[in-house]
Amino acid sequence: MATSNFAEVLRVQALRRADREALVDGDARWTYAELDAEVDRHAAALLAAGVTAADLVGILARNTATYVMQLLALSRIGAVAVPLNWRLHATEQSYVISQAGIAALLYDDDFAGVAEALPGLRVLVANGSSVVDGAQRLEALLAGQPRGIRVADAEKAPGDVHRLLYTSGTTAHPKGVIHTCGNVAANHRAQVLELELTQQDRILVSAPLFHVSGLEAPGLAVFVAGATMVLTPTFKAADIAAIAERERITGMVLAAQILFGMLDLDPVPDLSALRYLLFAGVAPSVRRKVKARLPHVRLIDTFGMTECCNGVTYMDAAHEDSKLGALGAPFPGVHIRIVDESFREVAPGVEGEIIVRGEKISPGYWRDEETTKRTRRDGWFLTGDVGRIDEDGYLWFVDRRTDLIKSGGENIASAEVERVIAQHPDVAEVAVIGVADPQWDEVPKAFVILHPASRATGEDIRAHCLAHLAKFKVPKYVQIVESLPRNDSGKVLKKSLRETS
Structure with a gap:
């Protein structure tokens, strides 16, 4: 019986596209059949370590194939994944661990010191050789799982919690954004549709997997399309350009700083396979420079938030030039309005707060009813951003409400x-x-x-x-x-x- 467990995607792809390349991490490569089998082994290893379907499980690691496998394995057994921001100080990590109620932590060698300082964890699993007191080694746990072992996918309903992503917390403590199984499924459908993903695509994931851009733009939706995910933990323009050239990358998300760096590379990398770049916050003048250098590439402006399970608008190829500066039209299944201070919808072209609703939108914040209530009204999520919608339904960003200067x-x-x-x-x-x-x-x-x-x-x-x-x-x-x-x-x-x- 089909449920809303994302890991079931692998079962389907392992049957239909068994020999197609699914995941690339440096020189290591896995087909869909191999990836599905490895996820089963990781799921069995986590169960052997003491992780249960009722647990919230933190992951403190850089972008690696192991990280992806553990995310999929947690989904398979029905546990809630909590990707942790490894840039935070140990005291900040402790706050998240405590606020979320995380019972188990999976960590890389680089973060053994942080893991050792974290209190109240029932299960610790080291993804490398740096084993802190009480931790179990993933290598040993995997060694105890025979190849060919199968772990049944836990049955999940659309409203069940799939994971928590903690926001950056620029004004207060980080907030745990709930992503349900239904949110994730809706986003994956939207990503495949809006980015026109096929099994021929090779998508580079350089944004950290603790961030919604790494996980969901298109992130794990790559597997829904039967395409190939290529991982890198680096943010350096030259490294990303080299990987894009070597792996014949067809799509990727880039921060503005990396985009600037790639423009200045000499010699220019061969990006002839690239068909789209997804970014936000790039000035039109910079966008024109990119288009002049890469005329064959679709440049996609977007508006989104962690609370929206990534983007809710993408700029379509047909209007890249005529709507330069806009952030695109809403995804199917997403509704966007512009409202005034009395929560009344305003006319096209009039500025107001951007509010959204739809299957992709998080139901709220983990263990924070006050903030959830303050940011929801009549089924709408109040973004706190100011924008306008033109006569054709395209969204134009104006400002953060708190960034308006009153002079x-x-x-x-x-x-x-x-x-x-x-x-x-x-x-x-x-x-x-x-x-x-x-x-x-x-x-x-x-x-x-x-x-x-x-x-x-x-x-x-x-x-x-x-x-x-x-x-x-x-x-x-x-x-x-x-x-x-x-x-x-x-x-x-x-x-x-x-x-x-």
């Missing part, structure tokens, strides 16, 4: 000022915040990273803004910096900028 009674969208500054030829990156002002309440301040060898000054940036923006939107202050503070997803921490300004 002299006017609202200034920091994203708008950033867009203009990013068009200056000497600017590599920019972040704009509001700072206190005795006359205007707040005024814009820009933090600018220049391209190497640039001699542009703050006044040059201001002059550029004066030529493209209303005077009240022009930053009163421009600070040239070498770097910007970021969270674990690569997003600029404007809170940190405000605290130091």
Whole structure:
């Protein structure tokens, strides 16, 4: 009987596409038949270690084939996976472990010190040789499982919890976002449809698997399509370009910084197999440069959040140019509205808060009814982002509600000022915040990273803004910096900028 257990996908693919390559990690490769068999062995090993279907299980590791197998094995036995952000300090990890109620932890050698400092874990499994007190070695557990062993897929309903993903926590402690089995299934259907995935695709996963971009864009949906997942733990532009060339990668997610780096590589890697790049937050001017270098590649802007099980809009190929700057139209099964402060839907083109609902949307936060209630209303998830929807139904991002600068009674969208500054030829990156002002309440301040060898000054940036923006939107202050503070997803921490300004 079919259920909503994602691991069942492997059973189907192992039968229908047994010899097709499913997973690549460096020089190691697994067909679908081999991957399914390895997941059975990992599932049996976890059961032997003492993990049960009732457990929440943390994974503290970099992107490896073992990580993917453990995710699939946890799904197979019916346990709840909690991919942990390995960039966090041990004290922060302890908070997540405690708040989630994690009973078991699977960890790599790199994080043995962190694992040793974590309290209250019933089961510890070391994915390498660094075995802390009380831990069992995965290698030994696997050795006890005969090849050919089969573990039945646990029956799961669409509303059952599949995993927890903890948000970056830029304003408070991390929050555990619930992804149900139904959320994940809906996202996988949407990814296959929107990215037009087939068994011929070879998708690179470089975003960490503790992040929704690594897991779900398209992430594990690769296996639904019968395609090939290629893993890498690196974020370096040159390394990713080399892997994309060697493995004939057809699609990948890239952070803006990596995209900039790939543009500057010499010689240019052979990316003739690449058919799409998925990204967010890239200025139109940069996008034009990418298109000029890679005219055959579909460039996909997106809007999404962990609470939405990744994206809810992708820009379609037909409107890449005519809707430049928009973030696409909603996925099938996703509904998006723009509402005013009274929660009334506004007319096309009018700015307001972006709210969403649909099968992909998380039902709430783990053990946090207050935040869940505050961010849900009448079945809608309140994103806290400001945007508009045009006459054709395409979403345009304006700003985070908290990033609106209130100056002299006017609202200034920091994203708008950033867009203009990013068009200056000497600017590599920019972040704009509001700072206190005795006359205007707040005024814009820009933090600018220049391209190497640039001699542009703050006044040059201001002059550029004066030529493209209303005077009240022009930053009163421009600070040239070498770097910007970021969270674990690569997003600029404007809170940190405000605290130091």
